[in-house]
Amino acid sequence: MSLKEITMYSADWCGDCRRSKRLMDELNVAYTIIDVDADLSAAEKVKEINGGAQSIPVIVFADGTHLTEPSDIDLKAKLTALGII
Numbered sequence: 001m002s003l004k005e006i007t008m009y010s011a012d013w014c015g016d017c018r019r020s021k022r023l024m025d026e027l028n029v030a031y032t033i034i035d036v037d038a039d040l041s042a043a044e045k046v047k048e049i050n051g052g053a054q055s056i057p058v059i060v061f062a063d064g065t066h067l068t069e070p071s072d073i074d075l076k077a078k079l080t081a082l083g084i085i
Helices: 015-026 040-049 072-081
Strands: 006-010 032-035 058-061 066-068
Touching (some): 040 058
Antiparallel strands (some): 006 058
8 A cells, every 4th residue: 555545434424535636636636435225235344444433534544643634624634644645
């Protein structure tokens, strides 16, 4: 896994997911989308990461950390801290 690899567990209907995608697109940050509606194992992974909660987006970073439903400020701070932006 590259140090800049990012995976976002998301769904088309999710407003917070669209907001996080828009921010990362504006910042030219590459990421992989996994649709939890299309992939049931991904939905289970989200619950595992979140201690049983189905909250999305879940954004997983190469260092093993994640953010769940981050604000734009929190997401930008994390991307900065990891040297991605």
